[in-house]
Every structure is written in structure tokens, then in C-alpha cells.
Amino acid sequence: MAIQIPKDLGSTKRLQLSWERGKIIGSLEALFERITNEAESAINWYLRAKRPKQRWAVLLRFGSIAFGAIAGIIPILAQILAEDGHPRIQPAWASVALGFAAAFVLLDRFFGFSSAWMRYMSTELSIRQLTQEFQVDWESNKATWLGSDPTPEQLRATLASFKAFVTQLNTVIRQETDAWIQEFQSTLKQIDEAAKTKAAVSELGGVTIIVTNGDSCDDGWNFSLDSGAPVNRRGRTAALRDLVPGIHIIRMEGVVGGDLKHAEATVSVTAGGSSTAQLTLS
Numbered sequence: 001m002a003i004q005i006p007k008d009l010g011s012t013k014r015l016q017l018s019w020e021r022g023k024i025i026g027s028l029e030a031l032f033e034r035i036t037n038e039a040e041s042a043i044n045w046y047l048r049a050k051r052p053k054q055r056w057a058v059l060l061r062f063g064s065i066a067f068g069a070i071a072g073i074i075p076i077l078a079q080i081l082a083e084d085g086h087p088r089i090q091p092a093w094a095s096v097a098l099g100f101a102a103a104f105v106l107l108d109r110f111f112g113f114s115s116a117w118m119r120y121m122s123t124e125l126s127i128r129q130l131t132q133e134f135q136v137d138w139e140s141n142k143a144t145w146l147g148s149d150p151t152p153e154q155l156r157a158t159l160a161s162f163k164a165f166v167t168q169l170n171t172v173i174r175q176e177t178d179a180w181i182q183e184f185q186s187t188l189k190q191i192d193e194a195a196k197t198k199a200a201v202s203e204l205g206g207v208t209i210i211v212t213n214g215d216s217c218d219d220g221w222n223f224s225l226d227s228g229a230p231v232n233r234r235g236r237t238a239a240l241r242d243l244v245p246g247i248h249i250i251r252m253e254g255v256v257g258g259d260l261k262h263a264e265a266t267v268s269v270t271a272g273g274s275s276t277a278q279l280t281l282s
Contacts, residue, residue, distance in 0.1 A: 024149045025142075028158060032138055035162060039131040039169055043124055050120035057113040064104040071097035075247070075266075087249070090226065091266055095246035110187055116180070123176040127169060134165045205245050205269040209238040210278040213256060221254030221281065245271040254281050 015034055017027040074094040078087035108114050141150075141158050150158060213236075214221050220234040226249055231238075248269055253262045261281035269275055 217254035223252035
């Protein structure tokens with residue numbers, strides 16, 4: 001899906017107006033048409049600009065919700081679909097799904113799709129309301145002239161209403177632009193802060209394995225992490241270091257009194273932290 005960048009709001013050429021008797025109403029009509037065209041151009045700009053923002057906002061938010069739900073379901077499916085004590089789906093995939101969900105939210109926040117969609121809708125509605133009120137006021141003013149040129153006082157009041165509308169229109173657009181600037185600066189600040197803490201977040205973790213009856217094994221016990229090769233240990237403890245943060249599965253077996261015993265546990269490893277997994281061969 002390509003992002004369509006709407007054209008910027010442009011400027012128009014200066015009108016050639018005449019304020020001589022018999023030409024005043026025509027000049028006011030031309031000025032009124034120019035101002036309302038500018039307002040309608042702004043309305044159309046926001047209508048066009050919000051469509052790609054809306055599509056991307058919905059897509060990214062839907063993806064975030066979907067992957068968040070998948071992350072919650074994976075550990076459950078890992079237990080339900082287990083075969084001979086071994087899950088067909090590795091619980092570590094839940095961490096991958098959560099990563100995608102978080103990435104979608106970050107993309108939405110960085111590019112401002114959802115917030116821009118809301119801003120554009122609000123600004124478009126505000127400009128539309130101002131334009132409609134301005135058009136009604138214009139017709140009310142013309143009705144009082146009874147087809148003749150307005151008096152100097154009426155002319156000044158009409159031009160003042162034109163100026164007030166243009167000022168309101170520019171204020172609404174400027175406020176929307178200022179909101180975008182503040183939001184973009186805030187997002188850049190958050191990204192800078194996240195970059196500073198990236199090293200701490202990406203630190204590896206560790207696990208301490210405690211086998212309650214490990215010292216009773218005839219020839220030590222073997223353990224494997226996730227789908228790794230078995231490693232032999234003796235005694236009751238073993239330490240694992242430099243593990244990627246996330247969910248890991250520990251499987252072990254050992255011979256106790258001539259009988260082969262098994263054990264399995266799921267452990268969550270945090271960045272820079274140390275977890276403990278306590279098992280009993282049975």
C-alpha cells in the first residue's frame with residue numbers, strides 16, 4: 001500500500017477589485033467567492049489527506065491487536081498441542097508475536113497515522129462549520145442592502161466580517177500544524193530516549209537450574225535448552241548464561257535407581273536478569 005502525499009495548500013493571485021459606485025457589490029461577490037474557494041480548498045485538502053492516514057492507522061492497529069492476541073494464545077496452544085511432553089509450538093514464538101505488535105504501535109506513533117487522522121477530521125469539520133456560518137452571514141448582509149450598494153458603514157462591517165473569517169480559517173489551520181509539530185518533536189524525543197536505553201534493554205539474561213533430586217542420579221543428569229543439544233551435569237544445580245530474553249523450555253532426564261526419569265519447565269528470561277527454574281526428575 002503506497003502512501004499518497006497530498007499537495008500542499010497553495011496561494012492565489014491578488015484580485016483586482018473596484019470600489020466605485022455600481023461596482024461595490026460585484027467586488028464583494030468576487031472577494032466572497034475567492035475566500036470561500038480558499039476555505040473549500042482547505043476542506044478538500046484535509047479530506048484527501050486523511051484517507052491514507054486512515055488506511056495505515058487501521059492496518060497498523062489491527063496488526064498490533066492481532067499479534068497481541070496471537071502472543072496470548074501461543075503458550076496455551078503449546079500446552080494443548082503437546083506430544084509426548086514436547087510442545088509442537090515453541091512458546092518462544094509468543095515473544096516474536098509481541099515484538100511485531102509493539103513494532104506496529106511504534107510505527108503508527110512515529111509516522112502519526114492515527115493522530116493525524118483524528119486531527120484532519122477535526123480540522124476539516126471546524127473549517128466546514130466556519131464556512132457555512134460565513135456563507136449564512138454573507139447572505140444576511142446582502143438581504144439588508146435591498147439590491148443597492150451598501151452604505152460605507154455596511155461596507156466596512158462586511159469587509160470586517162471577511163477579515164474575521166480569514167483570520168479564523170488561518171488560526172484553525174495553524175493550530176493543526178502546530179499540533180503536528182509538537183507531536184513530531186515529542187516522538188523524536190521518545191525515540192532518542194529509547195535509543196539511549198537500548199543497550200540495557202538488549203542485555204542477555206541467565207537461568208539457574210535447580211534439580212531437587214539431581215544428586216540422586218546414577219550418572220548425573222542431562223538437560224537441553226529449547227531445541228539445543230543435551231548437556232550433562234552432576235549435583236543439583238546448573239547455571240545458564242548469555243540467554244536471549246524471552247520464554248525458553250528446559251528439558252532434562254536422568255537415571256534414578258535404575259529408572260529413567262524426566263522433567264520439563266518453561267522459564268521466562270528477562271534482559272539483564274537471572275531467573276530460577278526448579279525441577280524434580282520423576
